[in-house]
Amino acid sequence: MVTAREVKSPDPEALAWLRKLQAYRQSSARRSMIELVITAFPFAIAWSAMLLALKLEQFWLYGLLVLPAAGLLVRLFMIQHDCGHGSFFRSRHWNDWTGRIIGVLTLTPYDYWKASHAIHHASSGNLDHRGIGDIDTLTVREFLDLSRWGRARYRLYRHPLVMFGLGPIYIFALQSRLPYGALRRGWSPWVSTMATNLGIGVLGALLAWAAGFWPFIIIHMPIVFLGAAAGVWLFYVQHQFDGANWARDDSWSFHEAALHGSSHYDLPRVLRWFTANIGMHHVHHLCSRIPYYRLPEVLRDHPDLADIGRLTLWQSFKCVRLTLWDEEQGRLVAFEEASRTKRRD
Numbered sequence: 001m002v003t004a005r006e007v008k009s010p011d012p013e014a015l016a017w018l019r020k021l022q023a024y025r026q027s028s029a030r031r032s033m034i035e036l037v038i039t040a041f042p043f044a045i046a047w048s049a050m051l052l053a054l055k056l057e058q059f060w061l062y063g064l065l066v067l068p069a070a071g072l073l074v075r076l077f078m079i080q081h082d083c084g085h086g087s088f089f090r091s092r093h094w095n096d097w098t099g100r101i102i103g104v105l106t107l108t109p110y111d112y113w114k115a116s117h118a119i120h121h122a123s124s125g126n127l128d129h130r131g132i133g134d135i136d137t138l139t140v141r142e143f144l145d146l147s148r149w150g151r152a153r154y155r156l157y158r159h160p161l162v163m164f165g166l167g168p169i170y171i172f173a174l175q176s177r178l179p180y181g182a183l184r185r186g187w188s189p190w191v192s193t194m195a196t197n198l199g200i201g202v203l204g205a206l207l208a209w210a211a212g213f214w215p216f217i218i219i220h221m222p223i224v225f226l227g228a229a230a231g232v233w234l235f236y237v238q239h240q241f242d243g244a245n246w247a248r249d250d251s252w253s254f255h256e257a258a259l260h261g262s263s264h265y266d267l268p269r270v271l272r273w274f275t276a277n278i279g280m281h282h283v284h285h286l287c288s289r290i291p292y293y294r295l296p297e298v299l300r301d302h303p304d305l306a307d308i309g310r311l312t313l314w315q316s317f318k319c320v321r322l323t324l325w326d327e328e329q330g331r332l333v334a335f336e337e338a339s340r341t342k343r344r345d
Contacts, residue, residue: 014258015255017259018255024287027294042072050069069223071227073224074231075273075274078276082095084099087288087290107172108176110192120134124258124261126248126257128249135163135235137324163320168231168232172224172225176193204220234279237265237319239261241319242331242332244260244263257285258286259286259309260282261285262285264305264306266279272296276292277295282305
């Protein structure tokens with residue numbers, strides 16, 4: 001397992017910020033409960049309202065509600081995410097069981113995801129430790145060394161329709177149902193996944209019995225897949241942006257990668273609420289024990305942090321074309337630049 005190694009040459013800027021961020025680590029049980037209630041109850045209300053809209057054949061209302069319902073599911077996932085970092089409640093017991101219950105709604109086996117996500121945090125931006133909990137990213141040289149079929153597969157994987165369309169469906173509907181290849185990490189991933197699958201089956205059966213099978217499918221599947229697509233998009237732009245920091249193991253720094261390898265996705269206020277401030281990702285990676293509802297306090301008290309890795313909503317759309325890491329230039333590049341490199345060679 002990859003662990004967070006101490007930086008061989010500590011980055012003074014990142015370490016200075018880390019010391020300042022320790023003051024924001026404390027969560028509030030009252031605030032956390034409020035955040036949970038104002039997310040879970042509106043989600044239940046939106047789901048019920050969509051069912052009523054279908055029963056009354058008010059399809060315009062169904063269409064109007066599906067996006068905010070998906071947004072609320074994303075917010076529930078972010079609460080689950082904070083639970084996985086031990087930052088939502090002070091109690092590990094409450095964090096874990098809240099995360100496990102929400103995992104039934106988000107189709108995410110909490111304990112298995114928690115372990116994989118910890119590896120992501122411990123190795124983010126390290127070119128020698130890719131492949132667990134992140135988006136597959138090849139270097140230009142690795143891409144050019146592939147066969148024609150290998151390059152075609154990677155291009156297909158990186159196509160927006162696959163990355164943000166088919167990909168989320170595969171991850172949440174199929175990959176998360178069976179942790180293939182995880183036996184080398186013990187039985188825990190299988191126990192977590194099978195328990196979540198059982199919970200999904202029981203909840204799905206109850207909802208299908210109460211609402212009807214097809215209404216349940218027509219309501220819940222679009223919510224889940226839109227929420228999944230939004231989640232993959234957020235994860236993508238938080239690490240695949242112009243200015244991101246990647247390095248080989250001998251020069252990689254955990255704290256520098258946290259501060260400069262994660263973006264500050266500066267979203268409009270309403271989107272910040274639905275995404276539970278996860279756009280302040282550089283702060284989160286530098287100090288993952290800060291509850292999401294305290295992240296705005298950090299930028300309010302330390303405005304200099306707001307400009308580090310800042311990415312607006314409009315700028316984020318340009319990140320889709322960044323598909324390969326160019327080790328010579330030290331930046332992410334598009335396939336077209338790799339093609340020019342091949343012609344020069």
